[in-house]
Amino acid sequence: MLKAKNSLGMIFFPAFDWAISPTHPEREERLLYTQDQLLEEGIFDIEGIQEYKPAVATTEDVERVHFCFPDVDSIVTRSHYISAGGAIKAAQIVMEGEKQRAFAMVRPPGHHAMKTVLGSRGFCTINIEAIMCEYIRKMYGPKRIAIVDTDCHHGDGTQDVYWHDPDTLYISMHQDGRTLFPGTGFPQECGGPKALGRTINIPLPPGTSDTGFMMVMERVVMPILEDFKPDLIINSAGQDNHFTDPITNMNFSAQGYAALNTMLNPDIAVLEGGYSIQGALPYVNLGISMAMAGLDYSHVREPDFNPESLKESQDILNYISSLCDAIPDIYFNPPEKTSDGVVKDGWSVRHKNIFYDTGGFSESQTESLYLCDDCRGILKVETGKQSGPRGLGVEIPRNACKHCRDLALKIVEEAQNKSSNRYVQLINRQDEEYIRYGF
């Protein structure tokens, strides 16, 4: 009988009764064949591997991370609460020492959900990784966390949530934004003024296969991780780089995903995208699970797997190699100024227009970070759907200085009295206070 080298907790929640719409790629059937494959392989019978029931995230778990307007319950479905709860369960298993690793194979995904949430973008509503990370920090103290996003789409949501956080390293490898939704994720996007070099984007050309991905892992991801020395490594395990995925153009294989996972050696993996539900997910999920458990995955391969025909051209490899030369510098010698935003009255201000492709509306947003010399600074977001009611969000970071904390509370108080904002939300991480006004 097989025994896992690393004990692994798996949270498998296929949400068999939830979908955006009956024919949407993110649908009930999505994890059905994965479940069949995992059951047929008997993976839960392997010594050291155990399946767990997801937790259900609370409104507070969501409010600890997101400015949600008009409020959490009017945007978030029960399925999102469970999917975020699945990630939280994964964290509990690892942090409590019950298992060495955990894989939350849950849906719906979350990495396109930004700091401010007015609806759904790219099949995501709330950022389940971020909700998990902040749950970890609340329950188990401050942690340096590295999130490595291997989904084919740029994780613009996770990037946005952690844009100003120097204690969270966000690395995203994805298909070049010039060729795929959401159209972002370029190297010059490397973090806000207080967290420069903590966001690392690696846009890869269409057609990248196992060799290219592993080159990036070896020459960019691993050296940076080694320097950052995170307490925890999280893998946002999107599986749509697969050569059979219907909505992307990459050539990654189950073997490649498993090898990447072995090298990355994450404490926790959380499933993101992946829409080749028959040809890829069963094999990729099996490969990743086995790699996390330290088991031999060499027999896991897709029925139509032909490594020769998937190989990237020399041109592509040369291009990736040049990226590998340039990108580490962004982390090791970050630029002095952030790529977007202007400084105004001691605040670093940037304006954003965010399109919600699932909801079909745009959000207009002004985000400001108070530039404090003594702490990370408070964050202020003024936002609203076009021509809709405006909302204000203010966040006090955990290590805020007294001046910033008082300033934030003053802004919130004034906003209640005389601002044009219909809704006001305060995230006070220092006092564990999450308050909404005007609802």
Added chain:
Amino acid sequence: MLLLGIDVGGTHTDAVAAGEDGIKARVKVATVHENLLSSIQNALEAITAEVDPGLIQQLNLSTTLSTNSIVEGKVEDVGMIVSAGPGIDPYSVMPCKNYHVIPGAVDHRGTETSPIDSNALKAAVDSCVADGIKVFASVSKFSPRNPSHEKTMQLALNGKADFITLGHKLTGRLNFPRRIATAYYNCAVWRIFNNFADAVSGTLEKTGLGHVKVNILKADGGTMPFQLSRDLPVQSIFSGPAASVMGIIALCDITQDSIIYDVGGTTTDIAIFVSGAPLIERDGIHIGSYPTLVRALKVRSIGIGGDSAVSLQSGTVRVGPNRLGPSMAFDGNHPTLTDALIWKGSCHCGSIEKSKKGFADFAAKNNISPDELAEKAINTAVGTIHDETRQLVDEINQQPVYTIHELLENRRIVPRKIYMMGGPAEALKDSIFQKFQLSTEVPPNYDVANAVGAALTRTTTDIELFADTEKGVMFIPSLGYRENIPRGYKLHDAEKDAMSHLLSHLGDLNIASAGENAEITASSSFNMINGYSTVGRNIRVKCQIKPGVVRTYS
């Protein structure tokens, strides 16, 4: 009309004859391990001395034969022919020497992605035949979705095997390693079980019971017809605990979430009832080193029983898990839990005098008062039972679910009542009540509840139906049934078909079981999408005859 139940246990073979209005006869004979048949013979003779053999209609038999053969390794060599395809290395689940993996693959939807390598297949068969193998198992990955590889392997064995187990005939549930282990065990005990079955038939003839219909107990709290058991002997493993649980159902009126204890000599079996119905193990029972797909009631065995040794280790009183011979009341020379209960006056069996003297001597030798020793021993035993029970209930409440509805509506099991049976049950009752503060009941005839359970247990069976409207097929793997369906086939049609096949299967087995015990246990339908359009539905339905008893005496 009488129903006979025989439970061949580790120490005793119990038999009862159950009538319409109560138990008409009950006997206990010693089990002869080397010769289980003689134990059955003795039990039959004893019981027919008390009731008219002509009135006996049915015999339900629970035997440890298959279990013991496997545990003791007295099994026949099996030739295993396996088609695995991609996934976990098939050699990691190799249960025996003559194990051959043939290239070929079927995927999760039952599509053949690579045909069987016929040369490799022929070489494997030849090699097994050269080794003198006579029984074979043919198992392929995803065979419940498409058994064609198993059938190809069966054809290659034509004329060369006394018996072949096909993986998909065991169950429609998925789990390749378990299917391999289950098929292996089924072959390994096939001959020994069939020889035993022949002998039982012979004995019945001789005892004037040739007319009696025989069923074999299964671990899931049901029976299967004797004839069927000859092809599926693996289904008879670990039926003992199931008999006890069914006995409790027959003797008590259980309606709430409850805990059942069967306190034996060496172990206590714990079972959990939800709203009056026993819980079934999600996957299947473990035997030897392998988990199987044999359906079973969820029963946990812990090392506390009447014969568990009482010992002192640096001042701490321990009970079990080892057994150092019988209780002092029965001429043993080490005190047991039973002796502790006798000292406290809650148990009256064997030689009370001998037990009390031995117990007091042991206490004196260890510088502890016999009162304190007895009290601590009982508290320790009850404490262990309590902790293990809580753990089991927690585990059950933690079991994964796959839909939002299940997760949010899933109610927690909260036991409201305790039922106890087995030798020391009556003696332990008060201590258990004190510990749990839950109503605790020990029914009359608790000491032969297992045989009562055997006698009254109904036939159970379960099937899984799959339909794929894109491919236009519906199939029930365990019945080997397959038919074409129209594109408009819906979940409702599948549920109707599953039920009617379940009932007609029972009809084929000559069981006039009432349809009211049939139930759908799981049913789901998924739209299958290609691009952005629906191309069909993937439908899955499970149904079963509920485990239960034909009548109760509560």
